[in-house]
Amino acid sequence: MTSPGVQDASDALKRVFGYDSFRPGQQEIVEHVVAGGDALVLMPTGGGKSLCYQIPALVRPGVGVVISPLIALMQDQVDALRALGVRASFLNSTQTFDERRDVERAFLAGELDLLYLAPERLQLESTGRLFDQAKIALFAIDEAHCVSQWGHDFRKDYLLLSTLHERWPEVPRVALTATATEATHTEITERLGLAEARHFVASFDRPNIQYRIVPKNSPQRQLLDLLRTEHQGDAGIVYCLSRNSVERTAEFLVANGVPALPYHAGLDSRTRAENQSRFLREDGLVVVATIAFGMGIDKPDVRLVAHLDLPKSIEGYYQETGRAGRDGLPSTAWMAYGLADVVQQRKMIDSSDGDFAFRRQQSIHLDAMLALCETVTCRRSQLLAYFGQRDTPPCGNCDTCLAPPESWDGTIAAQKFLSAVFRLKNERNQKFGAGQIIDVLLGKDTEKVRQHRHDQLTVFGIGTELGEAEWRGVVRQLLAQGLLGVEGEYGTLVLTEASGEVLGRRREVLMRREPARAAKPAKAAKGARSAAVVELPEEARPLFEALRAWRSATAKEQGVPPYVVFHDSTLREIAARRPAALADLAGISGIGENKLNKYGEGVLAVVAGEG
Structure with missing residues (x-):
């Protein structure tokens, strides 16, 4: 026999949200929180995290308080709940004094089911006094990975959330995130005092998303071709590293008939808000953005997430790609990746203001990202392993499964390139970038080669068995494997300690060769659709x-x-x-x-x- 709380939760699921049954993992979490237990929930984007606190807030007496960093999206979140008949509101800095007073009055009068607020409002003693005067059903801490100082999206104000249990110990807490490695999971547990809470860890797999990483070669053109051939008229998000790149890419897409809008911190707040609102409200728009865009975006029909620059970490990459296909329909996560990305990221880490520990952590993040890009095995399996979900079989719905790349013995090529780096450095102790070194290996007669008399070196012309693009792939993979380093403002190449193992013939170097045929366009792979998605005749x-x-x-x-x-x-x-x-x-x-x-x-x- 089911308890009243469980029955109430099932009734709310059907009556308010219109669903006959919970998704996998949801019911156990809901029942635990309804009963007053604390919970830490790790569930992928699109997995239904919101219901895990919304239904308990409706079932338990009092108001559910949701801590969210997403001030710009609170209105949309509240609109979605009100459309369901849920009494929801928010408190944040965008409101006037009178608007905040009206919300506080409704909160105290028991006229709300859910109240959203930003973490910085917890610094205000007036917020504490407000909470002391009303019955609180639960505290939901959304995007809980923001508490992790080693994570990709740290928010200092999230450190305040540890005080919730100290001041209101009888109120259950549920912390939720879609992005947490085992280390981040541990940090969330410690910082929020959730050691005694139940931890619910769902599969991080999003089988409807097809992961594809391609060699970068005129990335804007590559993106345009992808949009025209596979995602014509679809909503999409394109991530770029710099504001200038965002602007140029958006202008390029518009000039070629693709409706696109830019989004980055350099735009005024009104333009950012307008562009975000248009993306949410209009069909078929593409937003070109820095990573400042996207957290908390609930738009379910984003069919494409593209990266024109290498993300800094797998956590960031996973969270950003997870904004595709929240409705369970086939979607694409596509990235163009090249040598310049690796050099730029290494240079950014080396020139960072952070201490040694910070730079070391950033290097670990980058190494994991590079390993995902260069893998010859299933990308999804490697992605899931990063989050602790190991030994998963090949997915059949990523580019390395659909068009398997070959690995080849690149030891001799590596020795030639590293020797060239060494020889060029010995000439007046100068250092050079990849382009000059490749020109020397190919025996090119360029002005710069003649100027530095590099045509007199023993390594001149010894690499003609590979083409320029292939050599750039060699350099990229040497950097990815830590066999080459980057130094200085201009990203010149230098040897590392590990280089000596290759030059001394004590280490073999296996490399990835790109397949001759590309991966198949995104389509529904076996098991890739959500069970709730109905085939459309x-x-x-x-x-x-x-x-x-x-x-x-x-x-x-x-x-x-x-x-x-x-x-x-x-x-x-x-x-x-x-x-x-x-x-x-x-x-x-x-x-x-x-x-x-x-x-x-x-x-x-x-x-x-x-x-």
Whole structure:
């Protein structure tokens, strides 16, 4: 026999959210928090973390308080909950005094189910006094990895959250994140005092996402080709390392017929807010952004996340790629990666203001990222192993599975290149970048070669068995394996301690050779779809498009993103089943009581009109 709390949770799931059953892992977490237990939840983006605190907040007496770093997105999060009939609001610095006073009044009057606020508000004693005067159902700490000083997204204000349990010990806490290595997991546990909490660690696998990393060769053109051939009209996010690169890429896409918007910290706050709002509310837009964009983005139909520059860590890469395909439909995580990326990242670490321990940690992050780029095995297996999920079989839905690369013995090539670095340095103790060294190995007669008399060296012309692109791959992989170093403002190449092992013939060097054929375009691999996603018969597509048009018009009229009205997965099921009455519509996943009452008649009219 189920307990009242468990039954209440199941009722809320169906009545409010319109789902018949929990996703894997959710129910156990919900039951634990409803019963008053503390929890630390590690679950991938799109895995349904929000329900793990939203339903307990609805079931337990009092108001659920959600700590979130995402001030710019709180309005959208609250709009989505209100569309479900949930009494939600937020407190942050964007509000006027009167607006904050109205929210506080509703909080004290018991007129809210959920209250969102930024962590810095916990510094205010007025916030503590407010919490002391009301019944709090739970504290939800979203994006809990922000507490980790070794992580990729540290927020100093998150260190304040350790005081929650000290001041309100009877209130259960649930900390949630989609990005945590074993080390970050341990740090979250220690800093938030969650050693006695139950820890729920779901699989980090997102099988609907196809991971692809390609050699960088005119990356903007490569991106444009990808958008035109595989993601025409799809929503996408493109990440670049610098603001200038963001601006240039967005302008390039627009000039070539792709609707694109820039997003970076150099834009004024109004432009950033407008561009983010357009991305959430309009279909088919591409945002080109620095990593400042994306955390907490709930847009479920992002079909492509692309990186034109190498991310600094696997944690950052995983979180950013996880913004694709939150609805469970096939999506692409694509990256263009080249030698300049490796040199730039090494140079940034070496010139960092951080102490030795910080630079060492950054180097470890970069080494893991490079290993993922250069692997000849399944990328997904290596990605999951980084997060502690080891010994997973090849996925069949990444580029190294679909078009396996070869490995080759690059020892002799490595010896030739390292010898050239040594010889060129001996000439007046000068150091050179990859381009000059490759020119020497290829025996090129250039002005710079003649100027430095490099054509007189014994290494001149000894590398003609490889082409220039192949040599750049050799350099990239030597850097990735720590057999070459980067030094100085201009990123000149230098030998490392490990270089001597290769030159002394005490170490073999295996390298990756790119496959002649590219990986297949993104499509649904076996097991890649969420169980909730309904196949759409071809004859149902006109109705699906009509429903999307109705949804866009409705969302625009209400000033909310289209997915707040209904997700694509819900519209697909409506189109496939063609409900004729409200009772039929009530049985479709994602349609709770409030949405049925609010949108039911409009949906049925669209279905009837396409009959």
